[in-house]
Amino acid sequence: MEEQPPTTLSHKPKVLLVDDEESILNSLRRLLRGQPYDVLLATGGAQALEIMALQPIDLVISDARMPNMDGATFLAHVHQLYPHTTRIMLTGYADPAAIIKAINEGQIHRYISKPWHDEELLLTLRQSLAYQHSERERLRLVQETDQQNEQLKRLNATLEKHVAARTAELQQTADMLDLAYEELKRSYVTGTEVFSLLANLRLPPAKQTNRQIIELVRVYCNRHGVDEGTGRDLTMAAALYNIGKLSWTDSMMTAPADLLHHNDRERYRGYPKQSETLLMTLDPMKDAARLILHHQERWDGTGFPDRLKGEAIPFGSRLLKLAVDFIELQRGLILERQMNSDEALLYIRNYAGRLYDPGMVEDFIQVCAACQSDVSLADPAVKVLTTRDVTAGMILARNLNADNGMLLLNAGKVLNGALVEKLIAFEAMEGAKYSIFVKVPQEPPANVAHAQERA
Template identity: 75%
Template sequence: MGEPSVADSPRLSGVLLVDEQPGVLQRLGQLLRHEPYVLHLASSAAEALQILAREPIDLLMSSAHLPQMDGATLLALAHRDYPAITRILLTGEPDLALIAKAINQGQVYRYLSKPWNDDEMLLTLRQALAHRHAERERLRLEALTRQQNSELKALNAALEKRVAARTAELQQTADMLDLAYEELKHSYATSTELFSLLVNQRLPPSRQTNRQVIELVRAYCKIHGVDEGSRRDLGMAAALYNIGKLGWSDSMMIAPADLLHHPERERYRDYPKQSESLLMTLEPMQDAARLILHHQEHWDGSGFPDHLKGEAIPFGSRLLKLAVDFIELQRGLILERHMNSDEALVYLRKYAGRLYDPQLLEDFVQVCAAYLRDVTLGDPSVKVLGSRELQEGMVLARNLNADNGMLLLNAGKVLNGPLVDKLIAYEAMEGARYSIFIKLPDEEQGVWKKQTPTVS
């Protein structure tokens, strides 16, 4: 590295000595010749003012008595025009009025008497210049601090603008990603419904369930205001709940679950886990996959695969269980007998508190009554009775089918005593118990309107 330049070196202190006596100036010059000062000498106030106007002066020491202008006045002018200069009064006579003027108007740092003590003189000048330099450094640092604060404010303002702009960009990017992710989820939801058609190709039309399960779940979500995310997950779960069955044989695919024997029953109990495993690798499908995993859990904890109980079962899984069983009961996939919609709902009610969430079940029944045209269970003019509760003159509200699907009695049939006895005997012979839907006379509807149908 090179030597520091002259411009970089601190300048020497400028000292101006003013006295009308050449001898005094000569003696002061000799005293200060070894000090790091640039000395300026003046024999009058006028000469001193000229030097102040053209030279950088740090300390002005003036004799009290000068021709044309006394030293106190000179110091007062210097204080007015050059307030940063340190001022000292040198007096040979104790003129109190002049000293007071120098203090009050000239704001002198100190006053010294003639003759002076050299050591005291040197110490006074050194202290005065040290004070001057300290004050100048303080002012420089204050100015630097103000400048840096100003620059810092400008930088902060610029940084805030950049941060705000960047935040806006990031938010816009995040919004776009959220939108893209929502679009991806929507695409997945649409794709799952299309894929469910492939699952249905393994089944004859009379055994296909996915479309009806999807529509039931959607109807429930619409009526009960389920949020969009849960509605989408439930829709995907309804579309693909039985994807784990694709590896089954054709005969097992159409067999009622109640008639399966070991090892087919064990394979049946494994299908929710198989379905979940196939879907868990697809991130947008993971929540739907969890609903599928637990849709065969039972309210009393006797279900599979994890024996969850009560509200530990995810809400979506409880709802999916109701929709799946309601449709599969009508397709002969749970029991050998094909039930109609009302019979399926009666069956679900029979197992409320065991297989199904009781409160959710009642909400589901109301949705079915509002959504499906063939459901009469919510009709106050229809009552469900057992065969031994039947009486002459009652009118069937729905067809009565045997467990094997054979039509026993058609809707609108008026019952008589022998017909009721035959029905009771047929039940005993078949080991069955039927739920019979009866149309109430108009005068009895008010009595039964608020009653829950009896499960036989």
Template identity: 90%
Template structure:
């Protein structure tokens, strides 16, 4: 099947025929008459180069032996300066050196011997031009693909910039929303504290607890580096832990929990659940509400409302119970007798492992010492003794008050034998049992050791 030129060509390929014999040129021109080519003729290499300088040529077929510039030299020059032009050598002599030069330097496409066969000549030209067209199309497609890739790269770069810019905008929006949400959470903290102050108005000043519990919890969070979310939840829980008590009578509000009668005691046990129910509808309060729900659970599982035990009690609830009981013991809301801060801590230490997390108690005592200047229990040199354990030479570490609040002895008082006897007698007369916070000088400590 004969090779056909592509039908998509919009122009006639230009052929330049070069030979110093005009008869050869005329024969070739007659052969190509009627073919879809534009045929140009040149009788020398110099003339051929003049023509090529004036217009693009698709194919050059040159005779090998010509005066001044032979065909191999001409085709080599064309290869160097017009590499897209197809080159064919036409010769009637077996000249190996000329053929080798044409192949090596002229990079010829085909070699045709004289005399030629017309059909073979036409087929060779069609195949050469078809190959040239397909190669040009391949190069065009390669270039087009490269151009498209470059455009795609530019589009991708532009898209990446747009995406980066949009991502930055979205990130800024998200950051603003986060800030707004954090500000909302902080506003909730402030709001809960304000509301807790209003709730405290139900109690006389001597019975109010929330402000001190909030401050104590904050000191703990700060000293232990708790994260902002945990600190926020604990602060809100401390502010509103007793909101479920607002429906109580004034009398019940100020009565120590140990003195409540049966019906009131059941109502008392329900206040954590009531507090949690009031707060659960507020999304930022949900975690704080859970801490409030379980802050009356006990380490040994005897607490309420769910009788949780040990580590099953949320950490924040265990800490909140310590803070609540520490302050409420001093306000007379748990026991009938109001304790001082050291007595409250002695009580908490006594019930470590039963009511309170034993691993938190000593740590909590240190926090209380950092929070309150009158806490002496954290000092390792301070001992808590009964009146019958006192000996002369011991020094009171804090004021000693009777159960009715009357000051008996000032902190710093050095005890002597008669004073100790008076304290024992007064304690028996009052049917009381005092906890005495004393410092023991080294010489007294040494005497005690020798006696023992």
């Protein structure tokens, strides 16, 4: 059975005296009477080991020379069986071999010569037991520290598992919130488009613009790899860019901006700010609201509300202005005359670098051609000429209408000298200036031309 050392000094130390001479035992017992020890006696090593097997002993004082089992052998057994018991050898003669054996095998703490000095022996006992107590306390603290460290390791392992589980749970929650927020943003896009349809009920069908502007913006974003967030903001801006006009009268809403009088013109210039103010309270709409605020800025810095210039104007606002003006020019909401799609694009091209970002105009024309089948300006073979620049053999790329809307010539008509002269005369009579969209016949390659001549 493995020895368990006492952990405190709350008990009286037990001292076992071992000697084959009863007179020595009695002398030692009298000396220790009145000391704070429980004293036990044994007349030999075998009897002492029996006593120690029944109860814990703190300190053993053994005579060196005893029959059957000498002190060194006995103390060696004690060291092997009860290493925490302090061992002292009492010897009455000089026997170096016995002392060496006791030291090497019994690991004795001290040895005392006979006859002993009482005070010296008592001091030795006190010091030995004090040392034993301090050593036991050290071992107890080491054991307690090891236990606490082990417990701490288990707690850390458990804590790490809890933290990992909680982190995973929080990450899952964050991912779900991100998905929910993205879904909310998409719902806002859908909601803004539905609301724009309702807002358009204020306008006659021929003056409604938002649906076409949304389509243009989406196609441009898809063709140019605009990121999803910016595309979403642009779509919402296109759906609600004119929400600030809802407080206007019906006549003002349908009037060309170019014909508005002073007071109405000031109100017109305030509609981007009014639109932004209405939308800024909705968090998912803040970026779209900023695009709306600046969509009437001009590349040369003469726009409103903040007279931003060039690339200081947000990219989305520059694109939105292109789309808004392209559609509103065709609806007669900017100039008195309603333009066709090619005329609107020609207007935009002519004002590139003044009203519009010159780096975006040609790309925008290609987008318009992809969205609207009646756009011919994107075709590199189509030229826009004045009546005095057209020549016989050119083909009309689109219908030619007078300023009053009357159809003059159908698309596909091959011009000849007589028609050209009539167009010049009619233009002069009307006081107008026509833009003629024509397809210039492509000259055949030189080797083909030579082959035709030989034929």
